[in-house]
Amino acid sequence: MWFFTHVWIIPALMVLSFLVILLFGKRMPKKGSEIGILFVGIAFVLALATGANWWTWSRGGPEVTGKASEAAALSHVQKECAPVAAKEYEESQEEGKAEAAESKGTKEKSGEGAFGRSVAAKASEKGGEPEIATRPVVRCLTWFHTGDDVMTVGTLVDGQSVLMLIVVTLISLLVHIFSTDYVGGDRRYTHYFAFLSLFTASMLFFVLSESTLQMIVGWELVGVCSFALIGHWWEEKPNTDAALKAFLTNRVGDIGLLVGMSVLFFGAGRSFSVLDVNILANEGAIRHVVLLVAACCLITAVMSKSGQFVLHTWLPDAMAGPTPVSALIHAATMVVAGIYLVARLYPVFFSGLSIAGSSVNLLAVIGAVTALFGALLAFVQKDIKKVLAYSTVSQLGFMVCSLGVGAWTAAMFHLFTHAFFKACLFLGAGSLSHACHHSFNMVDDMGGLRKIMPRTFWTYVIATGALAGIFPLSGFWSKDEILAGTGSFPGTEGANGSYHFMLVMMLLAAFCTAAYMTRTIWYAFFGEFRGHGHPHESGPRITVPLMILATLGAVAGLANLPPSLQIIDVPSGVATRFEKFVEPVGLYFPAISHAGFNLGLALLSLGVGISGIVVSYLYFWKGSFRWAQGLSSRNKLAGRGKKFLENKYYLDWLYTDVIVRFVKYPLANAANWFNQNVLDGVVNGVGRGAVGTGRWVYDNVDQKVVDGTVNGIGAGASGAGGVLRHLQSGRIQQYAALFFIAAAVLTGVFVVAIG
């Protein structure tokens, strides 16, 4: 349990590594790379330890039974972080305790004591092992609070996060080692390692988030690191352009992220806690339309970050960065952040998009379309990294589609295996270019490297086989599980819906995948060497990671063997170990059903993959399909098709030349015109009006009326004086006359009034 409550150390270590490399890296003998490798190695070890702990914890293992009372008393969900979850888990603990008190000794059901009602409810489905409710461990600190809302930052440990911890730290470690050779002598070597550490820290931070706010922060952080690393050689303009494109395209999707998270915040009763949102969504406490809106908004975010169709345009351009960066970020870790987001908030999607029981939904459609369209684009690339980039786009489409059809574990499993073989492919491409003077143009600069670089060749082939889904490599198992999950192939049972369209698209995509990967192998490893110089095999720091990854890519499939292969059964201790590790059971995860292994489908997908390889082999090695060679220059339709693919479905043209140009020129000009003429016109008009009014008031009111009054009073006074001064003429007789008049008047008054 100590590892769960202290799992924050792992990202913290990587942050520390970042700071140390920045401050001291230049002075170190290996220019900071040793710090990076050291810290990421420690992080990897800690991640493995956490994984081992989770393994026992998730099975209600000896750690709990040994200290049953202590562990039961320990609340695994801190109340401040996820109040709803804490309350529910406490209630279920009480129930479980009551049940345990009743039925002591019945080991099958609830031998470990304090487990939820799902224990009794869910009888064992697979091989008689009881389904145990997952107990995620949540710890948090209060970040800040405004009014009644509290924002927390903390960690959420469950199978998913632990899996990602292991994957990220492992790939990061291998990439670190690879980079010491690949970017050795680079102009900004220390800076590069610092950012690798920062990226690892950001990804780990994202993966361990326990609040949606934290997820947004992590999301943006990995975007920033991606920007920095893609533009590592920013002196050349195409690199900065690519970095900007990546960042800005991601920004478009981030609008959806922010809106979606806000919708969820309000939908879940003003709570940012991931666990609370999931539990509320799962129980149906959030209205369906709210979930649907949130799901659609979050899907835009996933489209940009995980390179789904229409917002995938940044991924191929991101290949301008160093190859280890591409391997780490754009194959194994950052692009799967979108997949992780969907997987983490799965109840929202499962309920919002009504995945169960339907045959089409937004997520599945986007995934399927991406899978096929990305694969088609890979056929016309000359740059080996671009081929791999489109392959990543396609495989991410597979994962998204898998989530869309309800095969959650299949998606996570494919994520797991894809990380290994795709990283292996990218690092292999790096090894190739290292030998070919840093050129990635396989058509023009490579060829016939099979004999010269055997290790690179064999690891590349194994990884390609995994990617193509060849039995018994890992890709076969994960891809088959996805295809079974669509529920469309007749005979599959236990799927959540029946997604026919998706199955067809994915089978086509699998065919294309196998075909273009074989094309790549032909161009890179077979034929005559078309470049210049003398290529040679790369050093151990490059080849050893390749070998490790190829091995993992080969055997990782055994982690999630289905319980029954229809012809033989798999022993229950071995089957679906991955699923038990990763898939949550309980309050915060919907009750999805798992499709069983279908031999027919497995043979079909294997056949599709092999036929793709065969077709490519025939075309390239044997030179068959002569009629197809040069087809695009002879046939107008084929030529237009190729041009369409080469221009990447004109999406870049749409974005840059149509949308951006519209905003830059007509829209901006219109806004400027409006501002200058209308707004400023109004303001100026008001100003002029005020000035005119002021002048009018001055002229008429001030000068004439006010001054007139004042002057008039003065003139009146002086006039009256002028008149009245005649009274004082100095002539006595006049005074006398006045006396007499006054006396007469007074007398008259007295006489009349009184008399």
Place this chain on the structure above:
Amino acid sequence: MLLNQFLLLSAILFSIGTYGVIVRKNGVLVLMSIELILNAVNINLIAFSTYWGLGGQVFALFVIAVAAAEVGVGLAIVLLIYRNRRSIDIDTLDELKG
């Protein structure tokens, strides 16, 4: 005899005297007009004395005495004015003009 006839006579004389005070330029003539006024008053007093009692006659005697004294002093002043200005035109005595 009516009382009123004496009173009206007195009023007429008084008005004429007032007219003279205002109109005449020569100082002596002004003084004469003042005499007219005083005499009109005296007639009034005596007429009322017949009507009401002896006080009117006594008052009239005093008025005569005072009028005489006043004429004397007034003429002395006129003489002084004449000595200073060589004319007793009252219109020219407007030093108090405002």
Place this chain on the structure above:
Amino acid sequence: MSNLLAAAASTSFAAPANVAFAVLAVFMIAAAVRVVTTKNVVHAALWLVVVLGGVGINYLLLQAEFVAMTQFLVYLGAVVVLFLFGTMLTRAPLGVSDDLDNNQRGLGIFVGVLLFVVIAFATITMFTNDKLTFEAYDGRVTTAGSNGRTQAVSDAIFGSYLIPFEVVSVLLLAALIGAIVLARRD
């Protein structure tokens, strides 16, 4: 005597007192008008004599003999002489002179008319038809309403009105001294 008295008290026009009064009044008014309008200073003084004489005769008509005598003595004897002396000493233009009136004739007429109207109105409304009664002299000294004989007057002066008498005498003294002081040459 009593029929004279009765005649005097009557208001009929034919009574001798009324006739006398009417004639006298006409003379006096004419003379007064001449005083203020004549262009000859000396003539003005002479007309003043007529007025003052007429006033005295009015006193006689009102049976105030002592006052009438005093009037004749003081006014006609002294005041008019003073006026004539003043005229001469100040080299008043002898003979017809046009320069005796200022240009305020309108104001003067207005004031005069106003005064006359006010007084006449007051007197007529107050004392309409009040008759003057004349009583025979019966030797009694002072009675309210007695017409007053010399003795009664003198008794009043030296009796009730002694102090005003003394004051007037002091006043005369002051006036005498004042006039002399003012008019002496030095």
